[in-house]
Structure formats: C-alpha cells, structure tokens
Amino acid sequence: xxxxxxxxxxxxxxxxxxxxxxxxxxxxxxxxxxxxxxxxxxxxxxxxxxxxxxxxxxxxxxxxxxxxxxxxxxxxxxxxxxxxxxxxxxxxxxxxxx
Amino acid sequence: xxxxxxxxxxxxxxxxxxxxxxxxxxxxxxxxxxxxxxxxxxxxxxxxxxxxxxxxxxxxxxxxxxxxxxxxxxxxxxxxxxxxxxxxxxxxxxxxxxxxxxxxxxxxxxxxxxxxxxxxxxxxxxxxxxxxxxxxxxxxxxxxxxxxxxxxxxxxxxxxxxxxxxx
Numbered sequence: 001x002x003x004x005x006x007x008x009x010x011x012x013x014x015x016x017x018x019x020x021x022x023x024x025x026x027x028x029x030x031x032x033x034x035x036x037x038x039x040x041x042x043x044x045x046x047x048x049x050x051x052x053x054x055x056x057x058x059x060x061x062x063x064x065x066x067x068x069x070x071x072x073x074x075x076x077x078x079x080x081x082x083x084x085x086x087x088x089x090x091x092x093x094x095x096x097x098x
Numbered sequence: 099x100x101x102x103x104x105x106x107x108x109x110x111x112x113x114x115x116x117x118x119x120x121x122x123x124x125x126x127x128x129x130x131x132x133x134x135x136x137x138x139x140x141x142x143x144x145x146x147x148x149x150x151x152x153x154x155x156x157x158x159x160x161x162x163x164x165x166x167x168x169x170x171x172x173x174x175x176x177x178x179x180x181x182x183x184x185x186x187x188x189x190x191x192x193x194x195x196x197x198x199x200x201x202x203x204x205x206x207x208x209x210x211x212x213x214x215x216x217x218x219x220x221x222x223x224x225x226x227x228x229x230x231x232x233x234x235x236x237x238x239x240x241x242x243x244x245x246x247x248x249x250x251x252x253x254x255x256x257x258x259x260x261x262x263x264x265x
Binding site for chain 1: 122130134253
C-alpha cells in the first residue's frame with residue numbers, strides 16, 4: 001500500500017469503536033421476528049394441508065356412500081359433508097384462547 | 099473462534115447466535131460503507147442488509163468470502179432504495195471523519211462527492227474496508243477489469259484532491 005492509499009484508508013476507514021450493541025440488538029430483534037413469522041407461516045401451511053386433506057376425504061366418502069344409498073341419501077350426505085367442511089374452515093378463523 | 103464461512107453455515111441452518119456473531123463482526127464495515135455511499139438513512143439500510151442476509155442465509159454457497167457476499171447485499175439494498183440522482187449531492191450532511199483535522203475530513207468528503215456512485219463504492223471497499231479487487235467486484239456485481247478501472251480512477255481523483263489540499 002502506498003502512502004497515499006494509507007492516507008485514504010485512514011480518512012475513509014470505519015471509526016475505531018467497540019461493537020454497537022444497540023444496533024446488533026435491533027437487528028437481532030428483527031431477525032427473531034422474521035424467524036417467528038416463518039415458523040408461524042409454516043405451521044399455518046401444515047394445518048391447511050391437513051384440513052384440506054380431511055375435507056377431500058369427507059367429500060370422497062360422501063360420494064362413495066351416495067353410490068350405495070341412492071340420490072336422496074346422497075343429497076343428505078353431501079349436506080353433511082359441506083357442514084363438516086365449513087366447520088374445518090371456520091375453526092382456524094375463530095379467535096384463539098390464551 | 100469460527101471463521102465467517104463456518105458461522106454462515108450455522109446461520110443458514112437457523113442458528114441465530116452464529117448470525118449474531120456475524121452481525122457483530124461486520125456491522126462497523128457495512129455501516130461505514132453505506133454511510134459513505136448512501137449517507138442519509140445508512141443505518142436503516144444496514145439493518146435491512148442484515149435482515150436480508152438472514153433471510154438469504156441459505157443461498158450463501160461459500161465460493162467467495164462472506165464479507166463480499168454481505169457487501170453485495172448492502173450495495174443492492176442501497177441501489178433499490180436510492181432517490182433520483184438530481185437531489186443526491188445537494189443537502190447531504192458531512193459523514194463523520196476520522197481525521198484529526200476536521201478540515202481534511204470535509205475535503206475528503208468533497209473529493210468523495212465528486213466521484214460517481216460506483217467509484218465511491220469501489221474506493222470505500224478497496225481503500226477503507228480492505229477488500230481485494232475480486233471481493234469488491236463480487237460485491238458490486240462488476241467484471242474484475244471494470245472494477246480495477248473504477249478503483250484506479252477513484253484513487254487518482256482522491257489523491258489529486260488530497261495533494262491540492264496539501265499545497
């Protein structure tokens with residue numbers, strides 16, 4: 001490094017100071033928030049996948065049973081399946097109890 | 099103590115303590131870099147840089163240095179945040195100088211503001227942060243030859259300014 005470059009480094013370099021704890025803390029708070037959000041999103045997706053699979057299973061059962069019990073019975077079973085599906089959809093929207 | 103690359107691997111696996119170590123190591127350099135290129139809101143940009151580095155931790159391949167990868171994020175955060183260049187040079191407060199003589203600090207600021215954004219960024223990375231040309235080229239997303247030209251031009255202009263001030 002030439003003298004001129006050394007002078008530039010001295011003039012432009014970062015201040016000789018200890019680590020800024022407040023800055024690190026604020027970054028880590030944001031990182032923690034980000035981590036929690038990701039975990040919560042992953043949990044929501046898992047729950048959604050489980051409930052969607054359950055809904056499909058209920059509907060498939062209704063259709064199969066409908067084939068056995070005839071048209072009137074099938075209408076009743078479909079209503080029952082829709083009611084069950086709506087419960088699965090509404091339950092996650094209800095406010096959580098702490 | 100682990101090197102940056104080891105800590106980066108741990109951070110990619112979700113280890114926040116390892117990432118905190120990386121923030122402690124690099125906050126001074128990243129903030130200094132952003133203060134020199136962005137000036138106002140540099141700390142907000144630095145915070146965004148580290149948050150993005152956490153989110154993208156899994157994409158660090160370890161083929162280059164972690165420092166170059168981090169400066170690359172900082173440079174992109176700066177580019178995506180900047181305002182139209184018209185207002186850029188008008189009302190920026192002087193950056194804190196580390197020179198014992200405040201007048202020299204102001205002069206280096208004047209000399210720096212005469213450089214283009216890329217020249218300024220290249221000068222900070224190579225002269226102040228001790229990055230190699232290859233690291234600076236990675237950080238700024240430039241071919242090595244272009245980066246070397248930028249550094250040479252910035253160096254000549256800054257030295258010329260300093261010599262004028264010495265006379």
